[in-house]
Amino acid sequence: MSKKWYYVLAILLVACSWIGNVWYYEANQLGSTVFLAHHVETSDREGHVFDLYYIEDKRADKTLSTIRIEGYPEQIVTPYPKYAEYQRQYLGKMMVNLNNPARGQGVAEELLKEPVLVREITALYSDGTSEQVDVGEIYIWPGTYNEVKPVEWTSVGSSSDHSGYNSAVIKRPLQLTAFSSKFLDIAEEEGALQIYADIPGQVLGISYRPLPSELQMEQSGMPIQEIQLPAKMNQGDSFRISHQFNMPSREKSMQVYQLMLRTTFTEEGQGTWQEDTIIPYHPSPTDKEMTAYVRERRKGL
Amino acid sequence: MRRAWYRILWGLLFVLIDLKVEMVDMLPDMLGYLLIASGLWRLQRLNGYFRLGHLSAWLLLVWSAASLFWFPEVAMGSVHMQSVKNLFILLPAVLLHTALIYGICRGIQAHYTGTESELDRKARFRLHLFMAGQLLLLILYPFMLNLDSGDMMSVIFICSLLVMVAEITVLFLVRSAGGEWNE
Incomplete structure (x- = not known):
């Protein structure tokens, strides 16, 4: 009897x-491979890149x-399949350069008004299969170049707390x-993103006061919604755009954002100029957050 | 009949030792199981334990041949344990191998009970040693899926070492049984 008990216990x-x-x-x-939800604005100009996370x-x-995005035959895609490693998953990314030649100032006006919207891409897998997958929304603006720009970008910085400045x-x-972007609603409605602009005349410009600490510098100026436009700027003035993402939920924090904040300038007798500032957010979940995300995805399937 | 014991001995040796030259096993497990099966075929009339061992040896022979075609990575010994599929591919082989050693040891124990030799006692102790190691391995294998593979590998390695030592003692047991066999 006792021997049988041992066997039963061992099998159990x-x-x-x-x-x-x-x-x-x-x-x-x-x-299966899961792409994160993307909210990306980019330019198709050669050298401009954006990342698709999965x-x-x-x-x-x-x-x-x-991956492949239809309509861009010269695109260059650089895979980073193990961009971040977790206990059971990898967070990978595909760095995409659409690589279209830049258009000069003669670019059609209507082309600059509305970008191309891409929602699906072609995913190619290691077993030779491929499929169309929804990656969110990617707005692609035509790339242009200006030879005599009235604004010169001097420095750029970013921090792991999802803040940065230009x-x-x-x-x-x-x-x-004007300030414009397809995704300004996340700043205005959801409060997930604060964008500040430091413009002489609107607030005390950084050129007129002692340099603040790095943290304060990141968020100097006024929220762009509160800035009175048009704002006059003189030769030699400093101009700074800074941002801070504060995602309100885990669902939001696992989405990818890249705003191309378009700042429009008017120069007397020269027309208008547009300058783009890239404001990126990419998820960097902890192991626990990744596990929770995977379980939520499984429930949703 | 003594030759049957030595076939089992050589068969176990072939299974235990992986002598690879350019990824080719010079002592293939298939040949080992064939030798064990042919040895146990002669012994199976002695008691039911040898019959169990005999059946296990044949099934292991079939499994080794099948895995060579269907799961060559398993046959080459390069399988990664951190996937459910790979774990389940290896499970039948581990269970059958356990049944084989159980059959041999209990067969010897049953056959030599009541004789002057101490083979029954030795067989019992070595079987317990083997079963303890094999049980630990069977319990720990699936943790490879969820725990840090580096830490688990060292634990699995220690358990495998214990099982290997136990199997070497079974080899000596078979040799002694062959030596004491009275035609």
């Missing part, structure tokens, strides 16, 4: 270990090899007339 222990471990393992697997199980049989110097007198 082995069975529990196998069933428990396999169940826990399966509960934490995505099962998550894959470490032990996936089929992995993403590359500084510029005004080379010729002009007026700042």
Whole structure:
């Protein structure tokens, strides 16, 4: 009787270990490649890049090899399949350079008014299969270049807390007339993003006061919604745009944002100029957050 | 009949040792299981434990041949344990191998019970040693899926070492059984 008890106990222990471990393992697997939701504005000009993020199980049989965006034959895609490693998954990214030749000042006016919207891309996998996948919304503006720009960008910085800044110097007198982006609603409605502009005359410009600390510098100026436009700017003035993302929920924090904040200047007798400032946010979840995301995705499937 | 014991001995040796030259196993497991099966075929009339071992040896032979075609990475010994599929591919082989050693040891124990030799006692102790190591391995294998693979590998390595030592003692047991066999 006692010997049989040992055998039953041994079989039970082995069975529990196998069933428990396999169940826990399966509960934490995505099962397929999952692209994060993207809200990206970019330019198709050569040299301009944006990243598409995806998550894959470490032990996936089929992995993403590359992606393709239709309509851009010269595109260059650089894969980073193990951009960040987690216990059971990899966060990968595809760096995309659409690589269209830049258009000069003769670019058609209507082309500059509305960007191309891409929602689906072609994903190509290691087993030779491919599929169309929804990646969110990618607005692609036509790339242009100006040879005699009235604004010169002098420095750029970013921090791991999802903040950053771009500084510029005004080379010729002009007026700042507008800030625009397809995703300004996340700043206005949801409060997930604060964008500040430091413009002489609106607030005490940075050239007129002692330099603040790095943290204060990041958020100097006024929220762009409160700036009175048009704002006059003189030659030699400093101009700074800074931002800070504060995602209100885990769902939001696992989405990818890249705003191309378009600042429009008017120069007397020269027409208008547009300067683009890239404001990026990419998720950097902890292991715990990644596990929670995977489980939520599985529930949603 | 003594030759049957030595076939089992050589068979176990082939299975235990992986002598690879340019990824080719010079002592293939398939040949080992064939030798064990042919040895146990002669012994199976002695008791039911040898019959169990005999059946296990044949099934392991089939599994080794099948895995060579269907799962060559398993046959080459380069399988990664951190996937459910790979774990389940290896599970039948581990269970059958356990049944094989159980059959041999319990067969010897049953056959030599009541004789002057101490083979029954030795067989019992070595079987317990092997079963303890194998049980630990069976419990720990699936943790490879969820725990840090580096830490788990060292734990699995220690358990595998214990099982290997136990199997070497079984080899000596089979040799002694062959030596004491009275035609």
